[in-house]
Amino acid sequence: MLDFLIPPVLAIQEFFVLAAKAFQNIFRRPRYHQDMILQADIIGVGSLSIVMLTGFFSGAVMALQMSRALAQYGASGKIGEIVTITLVRELGPVLTALLVAGRNASGIASELGSMKVTEQIDAMRALGTDPIQKLVTPRLIATCLTLPMLTVVADFVGLIGGYVIAVPVLSLTTGGHYWSSAWRSLEYSDIAQGLVKPLVFAIVISLVGCFYGMRTTGGTQGVGRATTQAVVVASVWVFVLTFLITKVFVAIAA
Amino acid sequence: MNPMADLPAESILRFEDVSLRYDETPALERVSFEVLRGETRVVLGAAGSGKTTLLKAAIGLVRPDSGRIYLFGQDVGKLNEQEMVDLRSRVGMLFQEGGLFDSLTIEENVAYPLVNQRGRRIDPDHVREKVVEALSFVELEHTLDKFPSELSGGMRRRVGIARANVTDPPLVLYDSPTAGLDPITANTIIGLILKERDVKQTTSIVVTQRYQDGQMLARYRYEPLNGAIVPVSGKDKERGAQTVFMVMREGRLVFEGSQDELEAAQDAYIRKFVRR
Numbered sequence: 419m420l421d422f423l424i425p426p427v428l429a430i431q432e433f434f435v436l437a438a439k440a441f442q443n444i445f446r447r448p449r450y451h452q453d454m455i456l457q458a459d460i461i462g463v464g465s466l467s468i469v470m471l472t473g474f475f476s477g478a479v480m481a482l483q484m485s486r487a488l489a490q491y492g493a494s495g496k497i498g499e500i501v502t503i504t505l506v507r508e509l510g511p512v513l514t515a516l517l518v519a520g521r522n523a524s525g526i527a528s529e530l531g532s533m534k535v536t537e538q539i540d541a542m543r544a545l546g547t548d549p550i551q552k553l554v555t556p557r558l559i560a561t562c563l564t565l566p567m568l569t570v571v572a573d574f575v576g577l578i579g580g581y582v583i584a585v586p587v588l589s590l591t592t593g594g595h596y597w598s599s600a601w602r603s604l605e606y607s608d609i610a611q612g613l614v615k616p617l618v619f620a621i622v623i624s625l626v627g628c629f630y631g632m633r634t635t636g637g638t639q640g641v642g643r644a645t646t647q648a649v650v651v652a653s654v655w656v657f658v659l660t661f662l663i664t665k666v667f668v669a670i671a672a
Numbered sequence: 673m674n675p676m677a678d679l680p681a682e683s684i685l686r687f688e689d690v691s692l693r694y695d696e697t698p699a700l701e702r703v704s705f706e707v708l709r710g711e712t713r714v715v716l717g718a719a720g721s722g723k724t725t726l727l728k729a730a731i732g733l734v735r736p737d738s739g740r741i742y743l744f745g746q747d748v749g750k751l752n753e754q755e756m757v758d759l760r761s762r763v764g765m766l767f768q769e770g771g772l773f774d775s776l777t778i779e780e781n782v783a784y785p786l787v788n789q790r791g792r793r794i795d796p797d798h799v800r801e802k803v804v805e806a807l808s809f810v811e812l813e814h815t816l817d818k819f820p821s822e823l824s825g826g827m828r829r830r831v832g833i834a835r836a837n838v839t840d841p842p843l844v845l846y847d848s849p850t851a852g853l854d855p856i857t858a859n860t861i862i863g864l865i866l867k868e869r870d871v872k873q874t875t876s877i878v879v880t881q882r883y884q885d886g887q888m889l890a891r892y893r894y895e896p897l898n899g900a901i902v903p904v905s906g907k908d909k910e911r912g913a914q915t916v917f918m919v920m921r922e923g924r925l926v927f928e929g930s931q932d933e934l935e936a937a938q939d940a941y942i943r944k945f946v947r948r
Contacts, residue, residue, distance in 0.1 A: 546758070548757045
């Protein structure tokens, strides 16, 4: 009667097996440093411009939206604080993760999926190398290193976006007050939250991309399917996990 | 002529009652055989008869449902994936379509086992030298910077042969090396397999649908003095005796024996291959 549960339960089990092996391989030889650097370049440097663009506009739009609401309470001077907290705690990590999920979870799934359907993964195994060590672990490490850095960049550029709207465009406050309130509003727990989230998202995005890539079947159509699934699943998990991590931090603060 | 003949027979690969199913379809059914050092095994059979599965099972790419497989004396079923990875580094394999990495150049493809295998320590300056040597062996040393997509099907197989042999493994598996190739290119490929086998004294398992491939492997040898492929004769006859034919049918091993025994077989399915 519960047979319909078997495939998803098996998939979850396979995912955790892959994750465990990928983490184990971090401490095992051989270490494919070159692959890791290449992936860090693709994921980190490759996503930099789009992350900066999105960060800037999300900061700007936050300032624009909040300007009316804050004016109602005569609290326009709080704009720096509001933009900072929203960006550092939530928007920065989530938007950056979603961009990287769209750009790299899909890229990873399609690359590994193509390799799978053309027997290149089997060839790797046959040639005495572990595909998890060669393909998954470098992508995991590279995403874990670059996503937090991209998030920090997005946060900062977002603050500049907020500044541009708040100070030169709407004259809600002075530049000095904007930056000092932004700085003062941040607590260590905000920074911790803003860095823990991208790290967790990085693990999920890279492993979901690799997982769907490595289990691709059904030729080119299967590669397309794996790519879509990877982006959808990674994006949904970003939202679920940001909720759970926020819940933990709120509980700790309380 | 054949230095292997004087060595004690050593088991390289042994299947003991091996069965394997893909979902409900049997791919191997109670298959048992043993390959000794220096032997050439020619595995014949129709498409879907389990030939490729046999090779994949031999190096643990697929796990049998029952039975045991011993590779270099080690029970494959008892090894974990990491131990299998190390054991596989002692085996070369040519995949059906070459199995080359399409985003790597030919040089990177052939260098792959040298630079990526766990236990292998090779001076980076020495890698290129080894790659050029392996590619020269298959007469493709001018393709170093090309990508697999820029080569013809036959050339890709030749690169696959170079990659399978670049680490000088004692056992090399060839999965349908001549499938889909014209007869002239197919003969060139078998000639190269023969050359690798005889120069490096490797044990080879060749899966094929073409009887001519097996015939050539059993009846010819590489003559290093003039670099020619010559028929075995007189004192070289033992090379022919070291070529064992196997015929697969729907996952079962229906024949195992010498070329003479194969040609004398009366079974209609087996005769179908001999007549080709």
